[in-house]
Amino acid sequence: MPSASSSRTPLSYRAAGVDIDAGDALVERIKPFARKTMRPEVLAGIGGFGALIEIGKRYRDPVLVAGTDGVGTKIDLAQRIGRHDTIGIDLVAMSVNDILVQGAEPLFFLDYFVCERLDVDVAVKVIEGIAKGCELAGCALIGGETAEHPGTFPQGAYDLAGFAVGVVDKDAIIDGRDIVAGDRLVGIASSGPHSNGFSLIRRIVDVAQADLSAPFDASSTTLGDALLAPTRIYVKPVLALRTRVAIKGMAHITGGGLLLNVPRMLPGNLQAQLHRSRWPRPAVFEWLQRSGNVADDEMHRVFNCGIGLVLAVAANDLDAAIAALRYSGETAYEIGEVVARADDGPQTIVV
Secondary structure, eight states: OOOOGGGGGOOTTTTTTTOHHHHHHHHHHHHHHHHHOOOOTEOBBBBBBEEEEEEOOSOOEEEEEEEEEOOOOOOHHHHHHHSSSHHHHHHHHHHHHHHTTTTOEEEEEEEEEEEESHHHHHHHHHHHHHHHHHHHHEEEEEEEEEEEEETTTTTTTTEEEEEEEEEEGGGGGGOOOTTTTTTTTEEEEEESSSSHHHHHHHHHHHHHTTTSBBBBBSSOOOOOOOHOOOHHHHOEEEEEEESSSOEEEEEEOOOTHHHGHHHHHTTTTTTEEGGGSSOOOOHHHHHHHHTTTTTTTHHHHOOOTTTEEEEEEEEGHHHHHHHHHHHTTEEEEEEEEEEEOOSSSSEEEEE
């Protein structure tokens, strides 16, 4: 008589929820995107157990700078709308902009894509966006990990994380130590909320019962388009600027907004004074503040409010810095100055 175990349906990895063939198909479909991002330092990239990178001979005293990040709950809005082609740009931007502020040129990027069950078409769109972000940053997409976690994610959901490594000569590291009172602050425009504050954004959207597919202001731009606008990648214009102007400090305006990120580049005895009237605030922030009844201070603590990167330069370099950034296609403004800080004063104020 056969045992109970011999009469059962044979188990497999696919039956348990993981499709190895789908994963292999994904790798083959994304290889052309990754090839477009290659740099001469890459000796071996996607396909092996690890990628091989040489730093190269351009650096005299190279220091590696590493950063990792995700895109947070912005993914939820992308999934609500069914748009997956730009969220990968956000992923790259969050890490490469972070390492840029220390003067690093991004060399390579790796991603982690995790889902309940792999939808190859969706994953290809996401990773194509990651490759596009790497092209914009000038770094190589050398690999990553795609994982299926059956039964642990809502059906159709996925999450992302990324990791970037860059290099800078030791004597060219930007750490803010040379910033002094009288230096000027240059703000480079953002494309919208970038990838921060989306827990509050989603709450506002839900409370306002907003239609993401409808225009939210006098223009024809839909609310979904405005909120999902990919994070700007500032690498190439800022690296080009460094060849012309001494950048004393930089702050990537991410979680914590203007009030909590600008102080990260300042010596403790200094304060950044930002003048709200010196740059236009994109309409999406006006909608968020109005629809959520959000206080001014909270807006500046949560969102970039239209400024994605802040640079500190000497007063006599201000005009050249703004001109160079505009020549590179960025929108830049003089948004404030550095002053002496009172003992009990905040390190950043918006006036």
